Amino acid sequence: MTKLLRRLGISVLMIFLVAALTFFLIRLMPGNPYEVMYHQLLMKGMSQQQAMDQVRSIMNAIPNQPVLIQFVEWLGQLLHGNMGTSIQETGVPVTELVLNALPWTLVTVSLGLVISFFIGILLGVWSASRRNSWVSGLIDNVGSIAHAIPAYVTAVALLYLFNVVWHVFPSSGAYGIMETPGLNIPFLLSFLYHIVLPVGTYVLTGFGSWELAMKSTTITVINDDFMMAARLRGLPREKQMRYLGWNSILPLFTSFMLSLGAMFGGSVFIEGTYAFPGIGNLFATAINSRDYPVIQGCFLLTTTTIIVANVIADFAYSKLDPRIQA
Amino acid sequence: MMKIRDVSKHFTVKKGSSLSRTRQIVRAVQNVTLDWDLGDFVAIVGESGCGKSTLGRMLAGITPPTSGTITLDGEILGGARGGAQRKAFARMAQLIPQDPYAALNPVRRIKDLFYDPLSYHKMVPRGQIQERVEELLTMVGLNPANVMNKYPNQLSGGQRQRVVVARALTVDPKFLIADESVSMVDVSLRIGIMDNMKAISRQRQLGLMFITHDFRVARYIAQGGRIAVMYLGQIIEQGPTEEVLKQPMHPYTQALISAVPILEGREQRVSEVLPKSYELTGVVPHEGCPFEPRCPLATDICVKQAPELEADPVIAEHLVACHFSTPREMVRDLRVTSA
Numbered sequence: 001m002t003k004l005l006r007r008l009g010i011s012v013l014m015i016f017l018v019a020a021l022t023f024f025l026i027r028l029m030p031g032n033p034y035e036v037m038y039h040q041l042l043m044k045g046m047s048q049q050q051a052m053d054q055v056r057s058i059m060n061a062i063p064n065q066p067v068l069i070q071f072v073e074w075l076g077q078l079l080h081g082n083m084g085t086s087i088q089e090t091g092v093p094v095t096e097l098v099l100n101a102l103p104w105t106l107v108t109v110s111l112g113l114v115i116s117f118f119i120g121i122l123l124g125v126w127s128a129s130r131r132n133s134w135v136s137g138l139i140d141n142v143g144s145i146a147h148a149i150p151a152y153v154t155a156v157a158l159l160y161l162f163n164v165v166w167h168v169f170p171s172s173g174a175y176g177i178m179e180t181p182g183l184n185i186p187f188l189l190s191f192l193y194h195i196v197l198p199v200g201t202y203v204l205t206g207f208g209s210w211e212l213a214m215k216s217t218t219i220t221v222i223n224d225d226f227m228m229a230a231r232l233r234g235l236p237r238e239k240q241m242r243y244l245g246w247n248s249i250l251p252l253f254t255s256f257m258l259s260l261g262a263m264f265g266g267s268v269f270i271e272g273t274y275a276f277p278g279i280g281n282l283f284a285t286a287i288n289s290r291d292y293p294v295i296q297g298c299f300l301l302t303t304t305t306i307i308v309a310n311v312i313a314d315f316a317y318s319k320l321d322p323r324i325q326a
Numbered sequence: 327m328m329k330i331r332d333v334s335k336h337f338t339v340k341k342g343s344s345l346s347r348t349r350q351i352v353r354a355v356q357n358v359t360l361d362w363d364l365g366d367f368v369a370i371v372g373e374s375g376c377g378k379s380t381l382g383r384m385l386a387g388i389t390p391p392t393s394g395t396i397t398l399d400g401e402i403l404g405g406a407r408g409g410a411q412r413k414a415f416a417r418m419a420q421l422i423p424q425d426p427y428a429a430l431n432p433v434r435r436i437k438d439l440f441y442d443p444l445s446y447h448k449m450v451p452r453g454q455i456q457e458r459v460e461e462l463l464t465m466v467g468l469n470p471a472n473v474m475n476k477y478p479n480q481l482s483g484g485q486r487q488r489v490v491v492a493r494a495l496t497v498d499p500k501f502l503i504a505d506e507s508v509s510m511v512d513v514s515l516r517i518g519i520m521d522n523m524k525a526i527s528r529q530r531q532l533g534l535m536f537i538t539h540d541f542r543v544a545r546y547i548a549q550g551g552r553i554a555v556m557y558l559g560q561i562i563e564q565g566p567t568e569e570v571l572k573q574p575m576h577p578y579t580q581a582l583i584s585a586v587p588i589l590e591g592r593e594q595r596v597s598e599v600l601p602k603s604y605e606l607t608g609v610v611p612h613e614g615c616p617f618e619p620r621c622p623l624a625t626d627i628c629v630k631q632a633p634e635l636e637a638d639p640v641i642a643e644h645l646v647a648c649h650f651s652t653p654r655e656m657v658r659d660l661r662v663t664s665a
Binding site for chain 2: 224225226228229230231232233234235236239243246247250320321322323
């Protein structure tokens with residue numbers, strides 16, 4: 001229990017450090033939001049004078065203070081659950097933006113992760129059991145190639161094939177314009193229909209690494225003496241497969257939990273391609289327009305997700321594998 | 327009674343890259359013939375790579391022989407691959423693997439290791455499984471209360487090896503094959519485990535086969551039993567333990583015994599046979615005697631013609647495969663002669 005508390009304490013400290021780091025790093029980026037906004041307003045067709053006036057009136061909110069004092073103030077607000085308001089979408093609280101975007105991303109990313117994990121595990125075991133035949137080579141190569149292609153390329157390719165060429169799946173959004181988000185069947189169906197391509201992209205780019213990792217652990221375990229012992233005792237095949245599966249999946253468990261965070265990062269490209277209203281898209285837009293508060297919010301959320309996943313993985317792992325003591 | 331007749335096992339090894347792949351046949355076990363009765367203690371001795379483990383796996387039914395037959399009480403054992411036959415075979419012969427660290431499923435508690443085979447083979451009524459596990463653990467000299475609920479990683483090497491032995495006994499086998507089963511255990515604990523195995527085998531009239539590279543282990547296990555010496559997949563000498571040790575006839579056996587350190591003051595080295603090379607030669611002769619490249623006594627006939635395993639004219643149970651076999655006393659036990 002004390003271990004758990006200590007672990008949690010360290011996690012909170014880590015989240016704080018990351019928050020501080022992002023706060024300062026963002027302010028080191030070249031360019032400033034005033035200029036960005038000014039140019040954007042110009043592009044919208046305003047005159048220079050008009051644009052300048054508007055920027056001034058909006059940016060009044062930004063205090064003209066030293067960065068350190070800004071930081072302390074920001075931190076105090078953060079502890080109250082206030083991450084500030086967006087610069088681009090004037091006046092909208094960052095918390096609201098982030099929390100609106102989060103569920104979309106969470107559902108698609110988790111679905112993609114779980115599906116790619118299961119496909120990878122099954123293919124990995126299959127490849128390991130046929131490791132002397134061409135089947136194994138085929139599975140491994142397909143897995144590595146799919147994994148090696150960058151997610152944004154896969155996303156564009158899928159979009160082109162299934163939307164432009166075959167008109168099978170929608171190109172953007174998380175649900176049809178006719179539906180009202182909520183727990184109703186038409187919305188859920190429309191949502192599932194819309195996330196086929198994003199989830200498909202996560203799966204296609206993700207299953208290869210699971211397959212290869214699973215294959216290698218399975219081959220190690222299959223040759224262990226305790227597997228021979230199970231065969232020696234004539235235990236049924238299902239039982240042997242259970243021993244084999246459990247022992248081979250264990251080492252993958254930690255990376256499974258960690259990749260949740262990695263996939264949040266990956267969502268930047270994928271959600272951009274599918275114009276999906278998730279965290280990734282929000283993040284990309286915020287970076288492009290130097291919307292500091294929103295960038296910070298996204299950063300904070302992503303790192304918190306990774307750190308929490310890490311803690312859960314550590315504790316769950318010690319429960320799953322008796323060789324690891326928590 | 328297990329009758330092993332002309333049993334061979336060949337493996338095909340692929341070499342080279344996927345483009346220029348050559349196949350090579352490795353003859354792991356060649357024409358091994360052996361009778362093994364209940365209550366019979368047999369030691370198989372040989373250096374690593376001589377095929378002794380493959381032989382053990384074939385006798386345990388998890389590696390099908392390439393040719394030859396293994397009959398058990400007159401019934402021919404096939405590949406033993408199918409579920410039903412595998413299940414039946416499991417109750418006849420069990421192999422005790424070498425490495426007690428790898429032989430126990432790391433994520434299952436000790437009592438769970440016993441639960442599956444006991445319930446699957448319906449060895450005891452469901453309600454008595456717990457009792458039976460305790461009985462088995464006690465039999466191998468462990469305190470059931472201490473180990474039942476632990477995971478394998480919480481046990482010492484010696485304890486693990488005992489658990490491995492106990493687990494092999496879950497299905498009540500008639501034949502027990504121990505493949506180097508004490509080589510991973512601390513020397514100080516070996517005698518205890520070996521005594522335990524011998525006592526159990528004697529008490530239940532099991533056939534015990536001990537596969538080892540160590541003549542001292544072989545002598546200890548197979549007291550009053552038999553020793554078979556293997557070289558490159560073939561049995562080259564076989565006979566009653568005391569006979570083979572006292573007067574080995576094959577130069578390879580003689581060389582092996584020459585390599586065993588003696589106890590100064592208690593034993594005395596009478597003669598030594600040294601092989602031409604201490605390592606396996608790369609070339610394995612297909613004709614002629616397999617030991618010929620390393621044999622200090624080899625002549626032309628050894629290159630041309632492989633010697634048959636033949637009985638010694640004096641002691642019929644002592645078989646040897648050598649053109650120049652001569653009984654030779656290697657080590658004299660001073661305690662025996664002085665008494």
